Amino acid sequence: MKILFLLLKKNPLAIFGIVILFSWIIAALLGPIVLSYNYTEMDMDHQMTAPGENGHLLGTDALGRDIFARIIYGSRSILTVALMTSLFSSIAGILIGFTAGYSGGLVDMIFLRIMDIVMAVPPLVLAMVVLGILGDSTILSLTLIVSIAYTPATARVARGALLTCKGNEYVDAARIRGESHLEIMFVEILPNTIGPVIVEVTARFAYSIMMIASLGFLGVGLQPPTPDWGMMVIENKSIIRAASWTVLYPSLAIASLVIAVSLFSDFVSKVMIHEK
Secondary structure (H helix, E strand, C coil): CHHHHHHHHCCHHHHHHHHHHHHHHHHHHHHHHHCCCCCCCCCCCCCCCCCCHHHCCCCECCCCCEHHHHHHHHHHHHHHHHHHHHHHHHHHHHHHHHHHHHHCHHHHHHHHHHHHHHHHCCHHHHHHHHHHHHCCECHHHHHHHHHHHHHHHHHHHHHHHHHHHHCCHHHHHHHHCCCCHHHHHHHHHHHHHHHHHHHHHHHHHHHHHHHHHHHHHCCCCECCCCCCHHHHHHHCHHHCCCCCHHHHHHHHHHHHHHHHHHHHHHHHHHHHHHHC
8 A cells, every 4th residue: 555655656647647537436426416407407598508607517508408417417327338348348358368368279269360350340430330230329238339349459468468377387286286277267367467457457448438439429329318428529519619618528528537547547557567
């Protein structure tokens, strides 16, 4: 713990990222409880109200919906999907990468070829194609698609981490003791490769936020009435000259969250390297 505080003291950007990230988490958890407006509530008498007027902190959009309320509610969906995506893709990646790397031979070769094929398709394009086939996006479908898109990269990291430990003496000792393959992989090897895995999880969290926002901007993300930051940008672009705040504030929300998670991920990687 002391080392952690020392590293934080030397890295003010990490502190900034952690503060912003936890601020968004607190806003997502507690914001809807204290908000004066609902994200679906339309005030047709105050369309495109400027920030600070008539009780609307960040103004309203063309339908009179409170921008602040929609951003706060939108943080819940984007954080939920991003967290679930990073966890699911990491778990699936560890299972696939560990199985392929530990098995070796033909299994590993087939895994590498499949991963190469999937990774040849840009994740955003893959997600758009699948979402286009499925139709309307929900939190569950969006989580599944983004997880599939990011699993190959995580699997490769997990495989590489396993291969660095596979020939170590403690693995040979476990085989001599008669431990099963599953016990060797997930009891002996996994704890010794947890550093790269944790770094990958935090990195996928940042990538997932960018992916979800991009899908929303392209119109295939979470569908109305669920507020989506990317969708807020694209649906208000036609009034950007008259009400720039309708695009500015959702864009700043996306940027601040991505930067915060990226800084946090960078700090986690430094902590893992220091522990080595």
